[in-house]
Amino acid sequence: MSENWPYPPEHRVAELFAAAKRVQEQAYAPYSHFLVGAAILSSSGRIHVGCNVENAAYPVGTCAEAGAIAAMCAAGDRDIAVLVTICDSVDVGTCCGGCRQRVREFAQPSTPIYACGPDGVRATFTMESLLPTSFGPENLSGFVS
Numbered sequence: 001m002s003e004n005w006p007y008p009p010e011h012r013v014a015e016l017f018a019a020a021k022r023v024q025e026q027a028y029a030p031y032s033h034f035l036v037g038a039a040i041l042s043s044s045g046r047i048h049v050g051c052n053v054e055n056a057a058y059p060v061g062t063c064a065e066a067g068a069i070a071a072m073c074a075a076g077d078r079d080i081a082v083l084v085t086i087c088d089s090v091d092v093g094t095c096c097g098g099c100r101q102r103v104r105e106f107a108q109p110s111t112p113i114y115a116c117g118p119d120g121v122r123a124t125f126t127m128e129s130l131l132p133t134s135f136g137p138e139n140l141s142g143f144v145s
């Protein structure tokens with residue numbers, strides 16, 4: 001993907017940031033007013049986006065990452081090469097615990113995850129650093145057919 005694998009070229013990060021920022025504006029968050037956007041780059045080169053969607057029955061709401069993963073699967077892609085998230089929190093806003101596991105399903109330990117604010121990238125992580133010693137599909141090897 002780039003010379004400094006697993007990190008993508010800067011222009012791709014900028015493209016993902018722009019996509020995440022655009023979809024953040026579409027977030028449905030009438031209760032928390034906390035708008036989140038997510039953009040996934042798959043190895044196909046395609047970008048998939050999602051935003052958080054709240055619900056009057058609060059637990060039914062979904063995170064931006066979940067929406068982006070659903071869009072990725074609907075488009076036929078099955079891998080997360082890069083993930084960019086954006087929110088307007090004062091501090092660095094990272095994926096929630098549930099989304100770390102959701103992302104883990106389609107990511108590699110080295111998959112870069114960029115946590116952004118309105119001003120751009122605030123912090124960069126890898127999948128492994130956000131969810132160390134995680135449980136993934138390979139753990140089910142031999143148990144499922």
Ligand SMILES: [Zn+2]
Nearest residue numbers: 063096098099
């Ligand atoms: Zn989440």
